[in-house]
Amino acid sequence: MAIEDDVLVIGGGLAGATAALSAAERDATVRLISYKQSTLRHASGLIDVLGYDPTAVAGTGGEREGGEPTPLVDPFEAIPDLPEGHPYERVGLEAVRESLLFFDSVAGDAYAGDHTDANALVPTHGGTVKPTARYPATTAAGIASDPRSTLLVGFETLPDFDAPLAASHLEAAGVPFESRGVTLSFPGIERDDAKITRYAHILERDEPVDSGAGQTSARAALAHAIGAKLADESRVGLPAILGDDHADTVRRDLEERLGVDVFEVPMGPPSLPGIRLEDLLYDALEDAGVRVTTGVPVVDYESVDADGAGANRGQIDHVLVDRKRKRVPYSADQYVLATGGLVGKGVQSDRERVYEPIFDCHVAHSEDRYDWFVDEAFGEHPFAQFGLAVDRELYPLGADGEREFSNLRAAGGVLGGFDAPAEKSGGGVSLSTGYAAGAAAGEEVDR
């Protein structure tokens, strides 16, 4: 017996979770299956829609300044001009807008940025600013268009965030405020390889720590140490380690103790804001009644007419999930493939070819693997755009331009035709294509 649902979403990142949530809104029974943990664990937690015009990035058009592309003010103005085949061109502007509204309703107070179409500029741990459409509420007091003077606080045992360096980078980037960085020791952490979850746990549980002058609570000790360095700055930025499940409580407590706004600076992997976003999405999945299976990979599929001859692969009957050396069938009416790109391993490569490992959907690429990349490290690498080509309803297309299957849609990083890191569009593409693919799959079941 197969394990049966109406819609099966394969992949547990932003695109997969959004697809599952949007399908569940259409009264379908939905299952999400995810193998290893998703790239949300590495992600900054920011939801970018379009930070840079791809033609400006490529140097073939758009606005540039000092040899660098300038951030887009309004991503929605730029979307209609994107080239054919770009995921936004496929789903259309309206779907992008709807998916953001959908995200806002799921995220609630945990995210900010829904008051405007314009990109916000959020300071990063390297002291750059990133144009983004939605950002965690914990980062909101730090946005770079806000002219208030800023104290950045780093910790000796967290070398990923060098606060003095980040502060001078910010000033060099021309932010409209004064910025200063200091480095402190973190109360309650002795070792220099403590995990970020340890920092978060100490603050969240407000554990007793030894302040040198007897025991005190971790947050009181941290506020005391920061207070001693605070001059006349009106806000304080800390690396994003201020708690896990109750980050807002930790931040507000520090604000009360310090009397100024406190914000988090998103960090590199592993990233608590990414983990919190994952938690938020999985809580929403549970509330929506989506069944979630994790830790086991989808490895293969069978078509309805398994004996049918090659060309048209028709309709997927069920997929096979490898549960520790045995293949368990999972069947659904509609399938959504949201397994990610080269990093998420939804698209893989070997010396011979680039491929999508579950359904072997067509991935266009040069036969000569020396054409997959260019020599400059930050150049226009073709591999960055590797992925599935889809029609406007997000059905993956074969080399012949025909739909690969009649009941498989694709969403998120597995799609080709865009360069997420360069144009800063990863979050928005996952949201909009996930939302559209999930909604269409859910509706198809209903019919």
Add this chain to the structure above:
Amino acid sequence: MSETHQPTDDGSRDDEFEPVQVFPEAEEMDLRPGADDCYKCSTCDTNCPVAEVDDEFPGPKFQGPEQWRLKRQDDHDIDDSVMKCSNCMRCDNACPSEVPLSQMHNTARGEYVEENMSKLSREYWRNRLLSNYGTMARIGSKVPRLTNFVMGLTVTQVVNEKLLGITGERTFPAFATETFREWWEKRGGAAASRENARKARTRRDDSSADERKRVAYFHGCYSNYNTPEVGKAMVEVFEHFGYEVVVPDQRCSGTPMYANGMLDDAERAAETNVDELGAAIEEGADIIASCTSCSMSLRQEYPELFDFEDTEAVAEHTWEALEYLRVHEDLEDELADASVDSADVAYHTPCHARNQGLDGQTVELLSGIDGIDAHDVGDSCSGISGTYGWKTEHYETSMAIGEEMFEHMEQVDAEAGMTECPTCAMQMEHGTGYEIDHPLEILSAALVDGPEAGGGDAA
């Protein structure tokens, strides 16, 4: 490899390059390829429940791939922090690059105990004692009432704490006055089960009535000596679906032994199990476990660590009980007509169940039964990890990890608990005072006993 696939110089392009094996074939287990797969994203570290509460523990990324690289330098011993790993195996589930982290930890721990831990130390003998719980239980359960009396004495707890380093904070689980195997033999063993299964197939109008549907039950130590009601429920439920149950001779699955680096003990136990279970498979049976750490061990750790003749066959044929019924029977349909009169339960998914893709299973299935709801208490680790939380030096860590689960158990609308793992159950009871049942007990009440019989002890 056929000859046509051998690389040749003819016709190759100038820039063609074929990889060459520069390292000699490893004589011992070589996990270097796994170490090379690590790209240091640290997702494993963010999943480690020990590192979250104890910064003395350098985390799974260090214990696995980094230690493996360090060890290639001959003068490096395994770092003693490996003994702080609780073997929850959550890092396996986390790694986006399929690094075999728990296999690395098991191997490193085995080497540490073999080469760096004194065989005369209290720690060694305490760990050996704890990891051979099955042997202790076999002796203790011969006189269960006396053993329970002695183990419950304050003086015993003080001696355990002071002499052995076994925490006095926990109360030893009581031995059943009749073990599962004693019950099974008294009931008539395989012959009685064959008859029950045949009747059930006739009653169910099962088209396979003449074929023998057969499973071999791997009960493990705990449901034999401590909770035979779980084993009885397993037998009743499988017979209800027309399966003949056999109960092969067996020893500990090995889980507590890997967790304590006692790989030789584990290998001896595994050899018996693979022999016996392999023979049952030859006879047409699949292997069913009711404990998710036992099924994990047979499915994943045996093929990772041992190489007996039937190791792979045992791994391929082993299933968790509900998982098997769900895939082989229309369990959801059957449960839709069933009901129990039971209190709602706070359900905790054991970490080892997660790694087998079993995380939503119990809540999904129980939600179909009228009269009971199972509330998921979230994805935190219970913290006890088998023998880990029994050690005096790890007790506080274990309880700090468990805090999140205790809080969630108390937040949901239930006064009793449920889980598949016997030691998670101990921790749940220890932290909340709730009584903890196994899902099979509810299935047995719903499908076999009918609603009048109630839903286990919690009702």
